[in-house]
Amino acid sequence: xxxxxxxxxxxxxxxxxxxxxxxxxxxxxxxxxxxxxxxxxxxxxxxxxxxxxxxxxxxxxxxxxxxxxxxxxxxxxxxxxxxxxxxxxxxxxxxxxxxxxxxxxxxxxxxxxxxxxxxxxxxxxxxxxxxxxxxxxxxxxxxxxxxxxxxxxxxxxxxxxxxxxxxxxxxxxxxxxxxxxxxxxxxxxxxxxxxxxxxxxxxxxxxxxxxxxxxxxxxxxxxxxxxxxxxxxxxxxxxxxxxxxxxxxxxxxxxxxxxxxxxxxxxxxxxxxxxxxx
Amino acid sequence: xxxxxxxxxxxxxxxxxxxxxxxxxxxxxxxxxxxxxxxxxxxxxxxxxxxxxxxxxxxxxxxxxxxxxxxxxxxxxxxxxxxxxxxxxxxxxxxxxxxxxxxxxxxxxxxxxxxxxxxxxxxxxxxxxxxxxxxxxxxxxxxxxxxxxxxxxxxxxxxxxxxxxxxxxxxxxxxxxxxxx
Numbered sequence: 001x002x003x004x005x006x007x008x009x010x011x012x013x014x015x016x017x018x019x020x021x022x023x024x025x026x027x028x029x030x031x032x033x034x035x036x037x038x039x040x041x042x043x044x045x046x047x048x049x050x051x052x053x054x055x056x057x058x059x060x061x062x063x064x065x066x067x068x069x070x071x072x073x074x075x076x077x078x079x080x081x082x083x084x085x086x087x088x089x090x091x092x093x094x095x096x097x098x099x100x101x102x103x104x105x106x107x108x109x110x111x112x113x114x115x116x117x118x119x120x121x122x123x124x125x126x127x128x129x130x131x132x133x134x135x136x137x138x139x140x141x142x143x144x145x146x147x148x149x150x151x152x153x154x155x156x157x158x159x160x161x162x163x164x165x166x167x168x169x170x171x172x173x174x175x176x177x178x179x180x181x182x183x184x185x186x187x188x189x190x191x192x193x194x195x196x197x198x199x200x201x202x203x204x205x206x207x208x209x210x211x212x213x214x215x216x217x218x219x220x221x222x223x224x225x226x227x228x229x230x231x232x233x234x235x236x237x238x239x240x241x242x243x244x245x246x247x248x249x250x251x252x253x254x255x256x257x258x259x260x261x262x263x264x265x266x267x268x269x270x271x272x273x274x275x276x277x278x
Numbered sequence: 279x280x281x282x283x284x285x286x287x288x289x290x291x292x293x294x295x296x297x298x299x300x301x302x303x304x305x306x307x308x309x310x311x312x313x314x315x316x317x318x319x320x321x322x323x324x325x326x327x328x329x330x331x332x333x334x335x336x337x338x339x340x341x342x343x344x345x346x347x348x349x350x351x352x353x354x355x356x357x358x359x360x361x362x363x364x365x366x367x368x369x370x371x372x373x374x375x376x377x378x379x380x381x382x383x384x385x386x387x388x389x390x391x392x393x394x395x396x397x398x399x400x401x402x403x404x405x406x407x408x409x410x411x412x413x414x415x416x417x418x419x420x421x422x423x424x425x426x427x428x429x430x431x432x433x434x435x436x437x438x439x440x441x442x443x444x445x446x447x448x449x450x451x452x453x454x455x456x457x458x459x
Contacts, residue, residue, distance in 0.1 A: 043441075047403060054409040058354075067344045067354035067407040067427075104353055106344040106427050115314050117426045146359040146382075146404070174455035179359050179382035181404035232455040237381065237404060239441075240453035270405040 001083050002134035004278050006091035009084065009138070012276045013095025016140050017072060018103035020274040021064040024055040027209040028246070028271050035183065035236065035243045044241030051269065062103070066270045069105035070142035072096045074126045075203050081134040082278075089126055092138065096124040108145065127199060139206050139275040147184065147268040150176035153198050156260040162221070165190060165262055166228060172264050173229045173245065178238020181268035183246045185209065188225070189263035192253035197263035200251035205267045206275070209247040222248045236269075246271075283437070287335025288376040293396045296442050298449035302400060303437040308337040308379065310431040312358055315422055316366040323369065330421035330430055333374040337400075340380035342427035343417070344407070352417040352433070354407030357381040360399070364388050371395040383452065384444055392446055400440035401451070413438040 024032075032055070036048035058065045074092055084091060100107055100121045107121040152172055156164050169188060176184075189201030213219040225248040235241025246269065255261055279301050284292050286306030296302065309331050311319070322329055340360050344353030360380030367378060368391035376397050381404040392398060402410060416434040423429050443451045 050403050050406050050409060054403075054406040057412070058408040061408065063347070063350070063408040063411060064344050064354045065408060066405045067342060067356050068358070069344060104345045104347045106342065106353070108342075108427070115317075117428075119426070149359065171457075174457055177383055177455060178401075178452050179361065181381065232457070233453055234455055235453055237401065238383075238452045268405055 001081055002079070003083050003085065004136055006084055006086040008278070009088070009091035010095040010098065013092050013138065013140065014099035014102065016138075016274045016276055017096055017099030017105065017142075018062075020140055020272045021069050021103060021105050021142055022058045022062050024058070024065060025271065025273065028269070029055060031183075031209055031246045032269075039236065039241045039243050041235055041239065041241040043239035044236040044243060047236035047239065064103070064105055065272060066144060066268075067106055068108060068144040068146065069100065070144045070272070071109055072100070072121060072124045073141040073143050073202065074124055075139040075141075075206060076126060076128045077131045077135070077137040078128050079133040079135045080130050082136050088128075092126055093122060093124045097122060127203070136278040137275060140273060141202070141206065142272040143202075144268055144270070147180035147266045150180040150266045151198070151264055153194070153261070153263045155194065156262050158258070158260045160260060164260070166225065168262060169225055169264055170228050170232070173234070174232050176266060177234055180266045181270065182234055182238060183236055183243040183269050185246050185267040185271050186225070186229070186248045187265040187267065188248060188250045189261070189265070190250060190252050191255035192261055193255065194261060196253055197261035198265060200253055201263040201265040204249035204251040205265060205271065206273055207249045213250065218250050218252065222250050286337055288337060289335060290396050293376060293398055293446050296398050296445050297447075298442050298445045298451040300442040302440045302442060304337065304400075304435055304440055305437060306435065308339045308433050308435055308438070310341045310343070310429075310433060311338045312340050312342050312428055313362055314425050314428040315430050316363055318422055320366060320369070331432065333370060335374065335376050337377040337379060338370070338375060339433065340378065343411070343431070344427070346417070350411070352411050352414050355411045355414055356407030357402040357404055360384060367391060371397045379440060389444055389448070392444055393448060396446045398442055398446055399444040401443040402438075402440055410438070
């Protein structure tokens, strides 16, 4: 059994929340630079210019990249031989609360009916996967409401297959149009169950934008979907152009013989996430 | 693209001069307001009570800023998605609201209200909250403090960069998705 101190986890999570909200990931920045050079519309290039300037300013001033610092999502890989005295959930939650407070990040969590703000961005939304061994990896994502609202889960019929999946994803992006702050990143969960499909879709958003899926068939599907949605011409912030989507990331899971669950989790261009390992 | 420098409150003549695609640098006072604040504004109107600011010629910015760090008037302050305020906008336009500022599509009802009451919808760049905050020189909560980020703030803006998305004569800037079927 390996013991990891709760205080160390709390401190690392607080730091991670503050850092991720003020430092655009390098892979996202590279895509912005590429878009600034290659976007076909002047209005689209101007958006990329502003986003690069925004990222520089955020890094300099520590003002968050976006005022919507999101609900705090955590994907945790917890070694079965790890023990956190005091509790892992509590350690992560306390770190998130401290990071959002000390980093002057917006608290965006509220009661679903009264709409009263919880005041400290709680609860942290924590997904834990147990893994063999004694390591602990915590990935954090700041997930904004605008792009989350454009996300969808559907239960397709197995007969609809890949064509049905493609049609659903393309029409979802078309309908969302300028709303989710394009150019977006799409996390696509195919298979699993009603609750599993969106969970793996969101986790897929943690991948690097320029990585290639290890399964060549899935890599080809990602490329096909990316080409299809970018043909829509929605462009940066909906102003027209070839950069509607920066990347498509697919995650697969076995599903019931009667079902074909599909989740499309839309992420905005301000794709803020970081990870820490113990 | 034509660029206009305009001062608030906006007039009918200002609105008449604008077309979808124009760049506007806005100066003066604008008011923040999003979901929860709009609901409260409607409750005040229903009860026949005065609103916390004068709607005549006013501009509402759909924004919930992040907290102001020491030494700054405001935190990050980019636009939120506007369609959630579509249910409220026509009533406010009828009472004199001249402009809303946000991102994303508006409903046909809001577009009709803008044509009828001479108003425009401006887009600000989503996800550029740090950059846009540079144009906000002062900010104070004037109503619904209990709503936290959703409180109504009176903000002073200097050359706040906007694009006319919907004008008052039916023009729209957003690209229509190119679908095969």
